Amino acid sequence: MEPAGLYIHIPFCRKKCPYCDFFSISDLSLQPDFVEALLVEIDLKADPALAFDTVYLGGGTPSVLPIDSLQRILSAVRTSIHLLPDTEVTVEVNPGTVTAGQLAAYRQMGINRLNIGAQSFQEANLMFLGRIHTVRQVTDTISWARRAGFDNLGLDLIYGLPQQSLRLWGKDLQQAAGQCVEHLSCYTLTFEPGTKMEADLRQGRVRPPAESLVADMMTLTVERLADAGYQRYEVSNFARSAALRSRHNQKYWLSVPYVGLGPSAHSWLEPERCWNKKDVAAYIGDLAGGRLPIDGRERLERTELITEAVFLGLRTTDGIDGGRFDDRFGVSLEQLFGEVIGRLGAEGLLTFADGRLALTDRGMLLVDAVAAEFVQRV
Structure with a gap:
């Protein structure tokens, strides 16, 4: 069996972005109890039959967790989970929620890859997307990460925004490539049901760009990033070499086993998938009682x-x-x-x-x- 991946969902954000449908809450007071519950889940889900070569902390915004909480989580993972040598350990960070000292501490605790939620290098786009950071905070985060010793950085970008032109998207690509990060993820903006942005779309407050323009943006993405030395390896993902692809995310596309921890997280061991409750209080309550917070499971034919x-x-x-x-x-x-x-x-x-x-x-x-x-x- 190929090495599995471990995903840990940190369900906290300082502010919910209007386009995002990933499960998160902004009540940070629940963090201490969440961490205690997560430590119990790590122990309950430890499977000696599985070896792991990736750990991915996503969200939400993992970088809003206190450093000592993140240290406790990773220590518990290393104690209970069989991690192979050279395991890829990724943490998602959002500019505006992280400091230079925080990133230095991340590197010292064994995190070796960061995924930075930049989304754009234009202030107007960041404002439209409801982001709490500025362009300067994006470049500062990259600079601090390099200073801390990170040599594997990824950036997320979003295109296909209302009123966004092909020229302006090209400018974003140029600025992103100029940061010389190892990995870029370029996603089209989607209007997911239940989000504020989808409600704005239904009520006519925003209008999506023409499909032909979005297709031209995707084509431009492939061309510009190839010129900058990035190899496309998935519809939305680009890396400077095969070795710098997101090892963790490739597990999802190849149906390799993965274990999900935290509220709403999914686990997969063919042919069965299961997922946790999308409720932080219920998640904490179940694990306080020694029960796994499973919300459902399915067996695929x-x-x-x-x-x-x-x-x-x-x-x-x-x-x-x-x-x-x-x-x-x-x-x-x-x-x-x-x-x-x-x-x-x-x-x-x-x-x-x-x-x-x-x-x-x-x-x-x-x-x-x-x-x-x-x-x-x-």
Whole structure:
């Protein structure tokens, strides 16, 4: 079995961003009880049969946790969980919630990768997105991280904002690439149900850009970042080399086992997925009583597993490994999808060579529609 990944959800933010649908709360007074509950969950979920080579603390905003709380969490992980040598340990940090001293402490406690929620290098965009930081705080965070000894930094950016032009997005890309970080994630803005921004969309207060413009922005992203030395390895993710890809996130796309801790976190060990309650108080209460805070679970059937393998695999530039697919499902890609492969290949949307099925850059623009063509044949 391939090494698993450990995800820890820190469900606290100083302020909820209007576009974000990840579970978080702004009541920081619950942090002490949350940390105690998380330590119990770490112990209860420890599985000696699993070895891990990634730990990812996401949120929420993990950098709003006090340093000593984060230290206790990581110490408990190292005590209870079998971590392999050279484990990738990532913490998400948001500019405006972190200091130079904090980042130095992170490095000293064994964190070796940071993912920085920049989102934009333009003040107007940050204001529209409801971010609490400034552009200067983004560059300060990067500078402090380098000074602390971090040599593996990722930045998140968002494009496809209302009123955003292709030229202005190109300016963001130029400034991001100029920071010389090792990894960039460039996501299109989505209007998720239940968010303030989706309500604004329904009520006509904001208008999304044309789909053709968003497609042009994606194309520009690939071109500009390639020129700057970044290799695309997933629809939205770029790294300076294969070794600098997010090792943790690749586990989700390859269906490698992962364990999720914290409110709303998901765990996966084929063929079963389970997830925790989306309620901090309930999470704390369950673990205070020695109970895992499981909210639900599902066992995927073979057709559902194939569907997920196609949807997730086609998002990556490596694509779907035919040999791995055959070993996993007992059927070849050609047997299941021969007609679709031939037709979409002729349209220039994908390639199938040396047993590997992957989308072209043009196919990546239509990834969901292309994947749907395959799923119809499952």
